[in-house]
Amino acid sequence: MIEYVAYALAVFVVLTAVATALLRDVLAAIVLFGAYSLGMALLYTLLLAPDVGLTEAVIGAGVTTLLLLLTIARTVRPSGDRTAERVDPRALFACGALAVVFGLTLPGLPAVGDPNAPIVSYEAVTGYYLSNSYADTGVENTVTAVLAAYRGFDTFGEATVVFGAGVATLVVLRREVLT
Amino acid sequence: MIELLATRWAYAVFVFVMATGLYVMIGSPNLVKKVIGLNLFQSAVFLFFVASAYVAGGSPAIVPSEGGGGPYVSPLPHVIVLTAIVVGVSLTAVALALIVRIHREYGTLDESVLREVTDE
Numbered sequence: 186m187i188e189y190v191a192y193a194l195a196v197f198v199v200l201t202a203v204a205t206a207l208l209r210d211v212l213a214a215i216v217l218f219g220a221y222s223l224g225m226a227l228l229y230t231l232l233l234a235p236d237v238g239l240t241e242a243v244i245g246a247g248v249t250t251l252l253l254l255l256t257i258a259r260t261v262r263p264s265g266d267r268t269a270e271r272v273d274p275r276a277l278f279a280c281g282a283l284a285v286v287f288g289l290t291l292p293g294l295p296a297v298g299d300p301n302a303p304i305v306s307y308e309a310v311t312g313y314y315l316s317n318s319y320a321d322t323g324v325e326n327t328v329t330a331v332l333a334a335y336r337g338f339d340t341f342g343e344a345t346v347v348f349g350a351g352v353a354t355l356v357v358l359r360r361e362v363l364t
Numbered sequence: 365m366i367e368l369l370a371t372r373w374a375y376a377v378f379v380f381v382m383a384t385g386l387y388v389m390i391g392s393p394n395l396v397k398k399v400i401g402l403n404l405f406q407s408a409v410f411l412f413f414v415a416s417a418y419v420a421g422g423s424p425a426i427v428p429s430e431g432g433g434g435p436y437v438s439p440l441p442h443v444i445v446l447t448a449i450v451v452g453v454s455l456t457a458v459a460l461a462l463i464v465r466i467h468r469e470y471g472t473l474d475e476s477v478l479r480e481v482t483d484e
Contacts (some may be wrong), residue, residue, distance in 0.1 A: 187418065191373070191374075192373060195373055195374070195377045198377060198381065199377060199380055199381065200387060202380075202381045202384045202385070202404055204401060205388070205404065206384050206385075206387060206388045206392075206401070206404075211394060211396050211397060214397060214400055214434065215396075215400065218400050218403065221404070221407075222403075222407065224405050225410075225411065228374075229410070229411070229414050232374070232415055232417075232418040232437075233413045233419075233422060233423065233424045233437045234414045234417065234418075234424070234437070234442045234445070235424050236442055236446060237410065237414055237445050237446060237449070240446055240449050240450075241407065241410070241449060241465075242448050244450065244452075244453050245403070245407060245449065246430050248453055249453055249456055252453075252456060252457055252460050253396065253399070253400065253456075253460065254390070255460075256396055256460040256463055256464055257396060257467055258464065259464050259467070260396070260464060260467040260473055261467065261472070261473060263474070264475075268396075270391075270392060272388060272391070273387075273390070273391035274390035276387055276390035277387060277391065279386075279388040279390065280383040280384070280386045280390070280391075281383065282382055283382075283386060284379050284382075284383035287379040287382070287383075288376070288379050289369060291372050291375055291376060291379070292368060292372075292374055294375055294416075296371035297371065297372060297373060297374045297375070297415050297418060297420075298418050298419055298420030298421075299419075299420070300419050300420065300421075300422075300435060302416070302453075303413075304416050304417060304438050304441070305417065305419050305435075305437070305438050310440065311438040311440060314439055314440065315425065315427055315434070315436050315439070316427075318427065319427060319429050325426055325427060325428060325429060326425070326426045327425040327426070327427055327436070328425055328438040328439045328442045328443055328446070330439075331439055331440060331443045332388060332443045332446060332447075336443060338477060339447060340447065343447050343450055343451060346450075346451050346454055347450060347451075347454050349454075350454030350455070350457055350458050351454075351457075353458045353461070354457050354461040355460055357458070357461040357462055357464075357465050358461050358464060358465065
């Protein structure tokens with residue numbers, strides 16, 4: 186049963202991604218991109234990553250969509266009567282070639298959900314964090330334990346990136362912020 | 365072929381959406397659309413990570429304090445994806461700020477028009 190929900194979401198995500206690519210009106214593309222992000226968030230949750238699903242719903246579907254809408258409110262929407270974007274054959278060829286190359290690696294990957302896949306079954310790494318994170322950090326959620334304790338410096342670096350991005354945005358838009 | 369898609373569907377979605385995002389980045393003349401393409405590309409890669417951590421019939425990586433339970437999904441790809449989502453939105457914010465600035469200076473967001481204007 187749950188597979189069919191996942192397949193339906195996968196089809197939804199693919200369709201909204203294609204529609205986002207094809208629509209020429211940027212506002213319509215942004216709205217579809219929001220729907221795409223929400224579908225992706227549900228898909229992450231179905232794949233048992235609730236933390237990632239929540240973050241994607243808030244940041245991907247929420248903040249990113251808001252930023253894009255603010256941008257087109259301050260700039261322009263392309264005018265004209267064509268609804269679809271003109272297809273660029275060279276770009277299509279390049280991306281198709283990339284998709285074929287990546288697609289050829291699919292048989293080499295473990296099946297989705299395979300309990301013997303190395304990333305899940307390797308005891309020295311995944312197993313260590315799952316069995317020791319409560320004793321080491323006192324946090325039941327292993328994702329939080331790794332994010333805030335084991336890899337705390339990474340998260341600090343991430344906060345530095347966000348701070349740098351905030352400063353850069355203010356510098357680029359300085360006239361508007363100060364007046 | 366059908367069997368491959370049924371067992372590796374998430375990776376197939378990753379490949380397709382990633383190529384779509386790259387196409388939008390290269391093929392669309394509008395700068396805002398290019399940023400949307402970047403975000404499509406990013407979330408496809410996140411799907412690859414999350415799918416690689418998934419165990420059928422498992423539970424989220426929340427281990428009770430007395431231990432036991434399981435099987436659990438691998439928490440490590442989730443952590444790197446959480447970091448990448450936040451870095452991605454920072455990137456988007458800076459890119460969009462630059463786009464607003466470009467529009468203020470040149471009055472257009474069309475790549476080919478911008479190229480003509482800046483060549484003069």
